[in-house]
Amino acid sequence: KAGVTQTPRYLIKTRGQQVTLSCSPISGHRSVSWYQQTPGQGLQFLFEYFSETQRNKGNFPGRFSGRQFSNSRSEMNVSTLELGDSALYLCASSWRDRGRETQYFGPGTRLLVL
């Protein structure tokens, strides 16, 4: 069974631009979560989608948004990029929307904001 895939793997943007990242979950998984990983803050939860609805949200500004499609694929959008948005963005999928389900991570998208 194919794992979680994320595209693109690398991105370079400039301040003020916007960016869209994509995540395809493991087949059959309906929950997709997004995390930001930086050297300073570590791994932080952005949001979770289940059946096309945002169920949970971390403590990030409104510039960070996402959506999920009927095939469970998810996109994350960051508008008005700031230098501090440079990070590795990880997507994780799980079977159901319950916290005790194991989350399986993709390889991440590394975003560099100049």
Place this chain on the structure above:
Amino acid sequence: GDSVTQMEGPVTLSEEAFLTINCTYTATGYPSLFWYVQYPGEGLQLLLKATKADDKGSNKGFEATYRKETTSFHLEKGSVQVSDSAVYFCALSDRGGADGLTFGKGTHLIIQP
């Protein structure tokens, strides 16, 4: 709020040494506990998990026991290999996953031949 504390390292060991990475947590509910591993340039891979007190998770020679009385989930391996060099993250999921996974800062493990 919930939190996870683990040594950050780097932790440097010789091949075949015994490994312990400490992890303690604070949670409002009754969390599930996880260890993830991240190799350079890659995402996170689940190493093992435990969902209730006294459960022992194990995989690839690694073990960790859910200790509710000490709020700990220490990772151990009897004999490490160079290929175990990576960053190890302890994590918890609480309140039905409402806040996603809460991670520790990660422990960078270096195994020397």
